Amino acid sequence: xxxxxxxLIPGDGIGPEVIGAARRILDAAGVPIEWEVCxxxxxxxRKGIESGVPPETIDSIRRTRVVLKGPLETPVxxxxxxxxxxxxxxxxxxANIRPVREYPNVKTPYSGRGIDLVVVRENVEDLYAGIEHMxxxxxxxxxxxISRKGCEKVVRLAFELARAEGRRRVHxxxxxxxxxxxEGMMKRVFEEVAQEYPDIEAQHIIVDNCAHQLxxxxxxxxxxxxxxxxxxxxxxxxxALIGGxxxxxxxxxxxxxxxFEAVHGSAPKYAGKxxxxxxxxxxxxxxxxxxxGEFEAAxxxxxxxxxxxxxxxxxTGDVVxxxxxxxxxEYAEAIIANLGRKPQTVQVRQYKPLQIPRLDKAIAWVxxxxxxxxxxxxxxxxDRTPQELGPVLERLSEGTPFWLKMISNxxxxxYPPTGAMPDYVDHYRCRFLVREGVGELQDVEVxxxxxxxxxxxxWVHVEKLMELxxxxxxxxxxxxx
Ligand code: NAP
Numbered sequence: 001x002x003x004x005x006x007x008l009i010p011g012d013g014i015g016p017e018v019i020g021a022a023r024r025i026l027d028a029a030g031v032p033i034e035w036e037v038c039x040x041x042x043x044x045x046r047k048g049i050e051s052g053v054p055p056e057t058i059d060s061i062r063r064t065r066v067v068l069k070g071p072l073e074t075p076v077x078x079x080x081x082x083x084x085x086x087x088x089x090x091x092x093x094x095a096n097i098r099p100v101r102e103y104p105n106v107k108t109p110y111s112g113r114g115i116d117l118v119v120v121r122e123n124v125e126d127l128y129a130g131i132e133h134m135x136x137x138x139x140x141x142x143x144x145x146i147s148r149k150g151c152e153k154v155v156r157l158a159f160e161l162a163r164a165e166g167r168r169r170v171h172x173x174x175x176x177x178x179x180x181x182x183e184g185m186m187k188r189v190f191e192e193v194a195q196e197y198p199d200i201e202a203q204h205i206i207v208d209n210c211a212h213q214l215x216x217x218x219x220x221x222x223x224x225x226x227x228x229x230x231x232x233x234x235x236x237x238x239x240a241l242i243g244g245x246x247x248x249x250x251x252x253x254x255x256x257x258x259x260f261e262a263v264h265g266s267a268p269k270y271a272g273k274x275x276x277x278x279x280x281x282x283x284x285x286x287x288x289x290x291x292x293g294e295f296e297a298a299x300x301x302x303x304x305x306x307x308x309x310x311x312x313x314x315x316t317g318d319v320v321x322x323x324x325x326x327x328x329x330e331y332a333e334a335i336i337a338n339l340g341r342k343p344q345t346v347q348v349r350q351y352k353p354l355q356i357p358r359l360d361k362a363i364a365w366v367x368x369x370x371x372x373x374x375x376x377x378x379x380x381x382x383d384r385t386p387q388e389l390g391p392v393l394e395r396l397s398e399g400t401p402f403w404l405k406m407i408s409n410x411x412x413x414x415y416p417p418t419g420a421m422p423d424y425v426d427h428y429r430c431r432f433l434v435r436e437g438v439g440e441l442q443d444v445e446v447x448x449x450x451x452x453x454x455x456x457x458x459w460v461h462v463e464k465l466m467e468l469x470x471x472x473x474x475x476x477x478x479x480x481x
Contacts, residue, residue, distance in 0.1 A: 002034035004292050007060045011070025012041045013266025014276035014328075019070040021278035021332035022285040025304075028336040031289065031297045036060045040083050041072030041266075052083025053090070061091060067259040068288055070281070071266040081130065084261075089124050093252035093259055094150060095157045096123040097287070098235040103279075104346055105312035106243035106319055110218060115241055116349075117221040118165070120158040121231025122186075123252055125150045128228045135460045136381040139427040146182040146227065149364035151189035156357040157253065158225035159197040164354040167222040169201040170194075173210040173230055180475055183207075186227050211237060239263055246276070246318045249283030251291065255359045260288040274327045277316040279305065282335070290351055299348050301335070306343035308334045368468040373441045375433035375465035376402065377474070378450060380457040383426050386415035389457075393430055396452045401445050402432035406480055413479035420479055429477070433465070 008023065010016040026033060038057040045052050052072060061067055067087075074082040087093075099118040102111065131143040155172070162170050172190035174183040187204055194202035205213070207230045213220065214234065218241050226234060239248035245264035252259040262280030270276045282305060289298035308314060314334040317325025326334070382389060386407050393404045407415035408429045412422050432449060434441060446464065453459055466473040 003032040004066065004294075005034045005036060005064040006288070007057070007064045007067045007069075008035040008037045009040050009057065009067060009069035009072075010037070011266065012043075012073040013071060013268045013271040015041075015070025015072075015266055017272075017274060017328045018262065018276050018278040018281040019068065021328050022068065022281045024332055025282060025301055025335055025339075026285055026289075026297075029297050029301050029339055031294055036064060040069070040087070042075070044083065045075055051081060051086045053086050058090065061087075061257060065257050066288065066292065067257070067261075068281075068285055069259060069261045071262065071264060073266045073268075085128060085130070087259060088252055091254055091257035091259070092124060093254035093257060094123050095154045095253045096121040096231065096235075097157075097161065097251040097253060098231075098238065098248060098263060099283075099287075100238045100242045100248055102242055103247060104306065104310040104343070105315065106247065106309065108241065108243055110241050113219045115218045115238075117218065117238065118161060118167075118223050119231055119235040119238055120154060120161060120223060120225040121235060122150060122154040122226070122228045124228070126182075126228035133461075135379060136425075136427045139425055141461075144179070144182050146185050147364065148185060148189060148366055151186045152193060153357060153359065155186070155190050155193045155225055157354075158223055159193065159200055159202075160355045160357065162200050162223045163197070164352045165349055166352075167200075169203065169221075170197075170223040170225060171210065171221060172202070172204045173207040173224050173226040173234065174204065175207050175230070176204075177206055181473070183227060190225065207234070210234060214238060214241065235263060244318055245280065246316065247279050247283070249280050249287055251284065251287040253291075253356065255356060258288070258291050260284040260291075274329060275317050275322055275325060276328050277318045278328050278332060279316075282332075291354070293353065295351060298351075300339055302348045303342050304335045304338040304340070306346050306348070307338040307341045310343045310345055311338075370467075370469055372467045373434065373446075373464055374467050374472070375405070375431060376446050376449065377463040377465060378430045378432065378453050378459055379461035379463075380428050380430060380453065380459050381426050382428055382457045385424070386428070387417070389428060389430075390415040392456060393453070396456065397432060397449065400449050400452070401434055401438040401441060402449050403435055405431045405433045406477060407431070408477035408480070411478055413477040418479045427460075431465075431477070431480075 010019045038060045040053045040057050072083040101116040127142050127144050129145040133141050135141050174187045176184040176187040239245050248263035250263050286298045286302050314326040406413050409422050
């Protein structure tokens with residue numbers, strides 16, 4: 001009787017070959033899994049299903065709660081969403097765990113330095129919320145959405161992962177020096193949650209320096225937790241440190257569902273040639289086994305993989321060149337033949353079960369003690385100079401509770417003049433503040449201001465300026481006092 005049911009998505013391009021290799025190894029290791037083979041990706045887009053994920057696949061995942069998947073192609077330029085992002089968001093797999101370690105006989109400029117680290121990437125928020133608008137015909141906007149709850153979940157998981165894997169240090173990589181509210185929220189939550197893990201050293205690092213340090217001295221890192229976009233880029237960098245995407249596994253973890261997949265894509269140029277390196281998918285399957293509590297099987301397969309690499313007789317083309325490389329199937333067979341053996345020069349880490357944070361199902365409503373409307377930013381499309389715009393906006397705010405504090409162009413204050421010399425585009429933010437002495441405001445007064453502005457210029461976006469617990473919930477423009 002199978003102990004576990006797993007949804008298996010072979011995927012596109014090299015997917016069926018590398019997934020096939022991993023499945024053969026798991027079956028040979030005697031892991032009691034019943035596979036539900038399902039479709040997603042290119043074939044599904046071709047059938048006209050816009051999400052790339054058909055209802056049967058969603059039903060299977062709802063049943064099994066665990067997925068091993070191959071890469072899915074994202075069609076470029078057709079307006080479809082990525083099927084990968086659909087799956088991650090649909091099942092709220094909020095953390096993407098991407099471990100990399102140095103492998104024997106996989107020569108890189110870093111060989112011998114003992115790289116062994118994990119990037120824990122927030123997986124559903126940030127720019128990947130995918131909320132984009134053309135604000136004017138010439139100016140596009142993407143919303144970077146970061147929630148306190150989203151940060152807390154992923155940060156807590158990173159500390160739990162460090163504990164489960166016997167790691168002693170967690171870095172948090174953000175751009176909080178520039179993006180004080182969004183990236184800053186991740187930093188603040190990290191510093192709070194770190195207090196609960198006194199056994200683990202917690203350190204914040206600016207993400208650009210993190211990239212620099214990863215190239216210079218990667219062995220200093222053990223766990224790096226970061227926001228979605230930062231993590232996307234940093235984790236491709238860390239894959240390259242240990243031999244490339246063929247070696248980089250990942251786990252998408254949520255509180256209900258977990259999806260295991262290689263970091264790499266469908267590598268179309270190798271599709272159907274039986275030459276792709278299946279290590280990344282095998283590594284993902286090993287992560288899945290630990291998630292399922294199959295620690296012995298995970299160690300058995302990881303040892304066999306390490307023995308195969310250590311012996312160095314059967315290595316794939318990405319390591320030794322495609323003219324000499326073993327095929328995907330030969331490599332998988334070699335790992336199967338090595339099941340039960342232990343490597344001589346490297347070791348498998350000792351793992352404890354990962355404690356996935358228990359989540360409150362209630363809607364995360366963060367209530368401040370006080371909130372006060374202190375102004376409004378109105379974004380307009382206008383082919384006027386700030387010197388033309390400013391006096392008009394000042395005049396039309398007369399008799400309202402608002403006064404024009406400043407106008408900015410792509411974040412730089414341009415009115416009242418500051419001496420800045422920006423290259424103007426037709427997209428301005430007009431910041432109106434509530435006049436002194438005016439009491440509590442109603443929306444109707446904001447709408448009246450908007451109506452007046454709208455009589456002169458095309459407004460494209462409005463943002464209320466709130467003070468929360470006495471602290472401004474908005475940032476200043478470059479040059480704004
Ligand atoms: P990619 O498929 O990851 O391939 C980029 C390069 O990485 C390949 O050309 C190859 O490098 C190397 N590579 C990747 N996997 C390998 C393996 N298993 N063995 C050996 N070498 C491997 O990235 P892409 O070409 O940008 O994307 C192709 C498609 O995949 C796109 O449609 C993309 O949207 C999709 N994608 C899906 C996922 C996912 O499902 N999670 C992730 C990323 C991309 P060399 O050329 O140097 O040999």
